[in-house]
Amino acid sequence: MNLKLKQTPGIYLVGFMGCGKSTVGRHLAHRLGWSFFDIDAEIERGENMPIAEIFAARGEAEFRRIEAEMVGQHVHWIARGRPAVVALGGGAFAVPATQQLLRENGVTVWLDCPFETVARRVAQDPNRPLSRDPEQFQALYLTRRDSYSLADVRIPVAEEDAATVVEALLAHPMLR
DSSP states (O other), X not given: OOHHHHHSOEEEEEOSTTSSHHHHHHHHHXXXXXXXXXXXXXXHHHHTXXXXXXXXXXXXXXXXXXXXXXXXXXXXXHHTTOOEEEEOOXXXXXXXXXXXXHHHSSEEEEEEOOHHHHHHHHTTXXXXXXXXXXXXXXXXXHHHHHHHTTSSEEEEOOOSOHHHHHHHHHHSGGGO
């Protein structure tokens, strides 16, 4: 494992909604024997409501504030010696302060999934407030790619099988 991960044992999965961050993250954490956290699930538990309701009732800006706070808590726990794989929400890494915090405190991994795949995966999910308008959804996908490209590692996601993605990730020189 590289020196950066030995100092702050955190792997942060970033990428667009529906790219498989939660599924891959669970498998990766299991393989490493680390804890796994899904920031969106943590927010829903902490706020006692689905993300779609947080967006509707409080707006995206308040959601992003809550998200940044939750990410910061996990970075702090990991920095204190609690190795973990963390799946972030699709927009978290697009926030420059969050991006910098993560890049300074672990390894960021972009799960780069084709638009057609993520569109198919989230098409019928009412809990994805940013996917409701197809044109805006595609524009958001294209816009966020610039932020995701700043991650330490890029793993193309062409497979539906999370184990294959985990193997590709573990084979990357940055994670050895």
